[in-house]
Amino acid sequence: MISLPDKFKQRLGWILLLALIWQLIAASHFFSELIFPGLDKIILTLFTSLTNGNLLKQLIFSLIIIAQGLTLTVILALSLSILAYFSELAASLLETLTALAHPLPGIALMPLILIWFGAGKTAILLVIIHSVLWPLILNLRAGFNAMPSIYNLIAQNYCLTKLEFLFKILFPAALPYFISGLKISWARSWRALISAEMLFGAINSLGGIGWYIFQRRVFFDLPGVFAGLVVIILIGIIVEDFIFARLEAKTVQKWGMSK
Amino acid sequence: MSKYLELKSVSKKYQQQNKEELVLKNVNFSVKKGELAAILGPSGCGKSTLLKLIAGFIKTDQGIISKEGRIIRGPGLDRIMLFQDFEQLFPWLTVLNNIIFALKASRKTEKNSFNFWPGQFRQDLKLLAKEYLAKVKLSQYQDYYPHQLSGGMKQRVALARTLAVQGEIMLMDEPFASLDSQTRQDLQQLLSDLQLNNSRTILFVTHDIREAVFLADKIIVLKDNPGEVISVLANNLPYPRQRSSEQFNQLSEKITSLF
Numbered sequence: 001m002i003s004l005p006d007k008f009k010q011r012l013g014w015i016l017l018l019a020l021i022w023q024l025i026a027a028s029h030f031f032s033e034l035i036f037p038g039l040d041k042i043i044l045t046l047f048t049s050l051t052n053g054n055l056l057k058q059l060i061f062s063l064i065i066i067a068q069g070l071t072l073t074v075i076l077a078l079s080l081s082i083l084a085y086f087s088e089l090a091a092s093l094l095e096t097l098t099a100l101a102h103p104l105p106g107i108a109l110m111p112l113i114l115i116w117f118g119a120g121k122t123a124i125l126l127v128i129i130h131s132v133l134w135p136l137i138l139n140l141r142a143g144f145n146a147m148p149s150i151y152n153l154i155a156q157n158y159c160l161t162k163l164e165f166l167f168k169i170l171f172p173a174a175l176p177y178f179i180s181g182l183k184i185s186w187a188r189s190w191r192a193l194i195s196a197e198m199l200f201g202a203i204n205s206l207g208g209i210g211w212y213i214f215q216r217r218v219f220f221d222l223p224g225v226f227a228g229l230v231v232i233i234l235i236g237i238i239v240e241d242f243i244f245a246r247l248e249a250k251t252v253q254k255w256g257m258s259k
Numbered sequence: 260m261s262k263y264l265e266l267k268s269v270s271k272k273y274q275q276q277n278k279e280e281l282v283l284k285n286v287n288f289s290v291k292k293g294e295l296a297a298i299l300g301p302s303g304c305g306k307s308t309l310l311k312l313i314a315g316f317i318k319t320d321q322g323i324i325s326k327e328g329r330i331i332r333g334p335g336l337d338r339i340m341l342f343q344d345f346e347q348l349f350p351w352l353t354v355l356n357n358i359i360f361a362l363k364a365s366r367k368t369e370k371n372s373f374n375f376w377p378g379q380f381r382q383d384l385k386l387l388a389k390e391y392l393a394k395v396k397l398s399q400y401q402d403y404y405p406h407q408l409s410g411g412m413k414q415r416v417a418l419a420r421t422l423a424v425q426g427e428i429m430l431m432d433e434p435f436a437s438l439d440s441q442t443r444q445d446l447q448q449l450l451s452d453l454q455l456n457n458s459r460t461i462l463f464v465t466h467d468i469r470e471a472v473f474l475a476d477k478i479i480v481l482k483d484n485p486g487e488v489i490s491v492l493a494n495n496l497p498y499p500r501q502r503s504s505e506q507f508n509q510l511s512e513k514i515t516s517l518f
Binding site (some may be wrong): 150151153158168169173251255256 | 315336339346347351360361365404406407
């Protein structure tokens, strides 16, 4: 028997309770089964969609786009933030750009992106990058600025080159901010992706998870809609509780640097 | 060799909201090779500024600082600084790796880049780092992270890291001032026991008269507003120095009367 931390036991308890309430409501037939399906139906649909349908392919498609978008954005955000760290001119330009672009929701840009780039993968990537880039830059720059000034003196004293300073001092010092920036980025990229997929439709023959949910609605397949939502929740939990939690445990928590 | 490190009519001003403040005025002194010189003065007398000037972090407004006849123009590994701040250790590196960081930095040549080391060399560095850790009596803590250590232990590691660079001059900026009095005395004893004065020249900034009397061969006394040298005393008390001895107290009294 795997022993789970108390936090997870409690969470599991709540989830079971909520599921039970859900199932009771569904079983009472107070709402039509068409709009309030039972969990058994939802899970069955999820299972058949994963095995017989295209859900798995659509999910992988979506995750690949997110991975590409996040990778590109991290590279872009790091480059711009480093540039701004070393150049005041670049910093003021970046601050202006962030101030202008950060308040713009990705979804507001979609019509424009649709006209300029068409409803392709590029369009979805652009929406993701826009949604993620600015908060990530804000976090990274906050992390760079929060570096204790004594590290600058140490870098000078130990005659580090700029590159050594970057990799040996500035990046690890800013890691707590980088990780919390990544968490925000992850959440926002999901949102951007799903809204973009719904708006742009299937951009290859299959589309992604957003398109799956949208299609289920068209067919009035509510168990399918809920199955799509469950998949998104599950992935969110996996990424948050396993990937990010583990990353933090192995780095900033171990180092006593958690914010 | 009588004038190893020499300061000639050194002045330093700081800009403070449209008005200039003179921090150091016409400072002259010299330190012999292998000497432990204490720079003693009340807070705000510019003694830390003096150390930063010698480290090359900032520039003099007037006067020159020279080592072996050569003018100091910037930071270098020959003058390595030990700070008061517990933050000077990198929290993301273990105790041992903090010391290895210094070893790598100081043994860097243009051919041998900071990041790529042959395996054998790594082993050598590790052994060397362990030796320095043993000197400060922290061998059993080599795999700890700084946040797991007490303030006194952090300063010991920082001392080991500074020693590991093997700079000819060690600049110590009130390294023990944030410690409780018992720990401070332990570290003073440790520094004294290391008998560094054979191989290193040490400038030790402090506001603690008894600390200066306990450690130093030469005591340079500064006054504040603006910082000026008011006296340079030789301290010939025999080792091991007893804080309770009559001579010790006489010298302390003598210095107290200078302020």
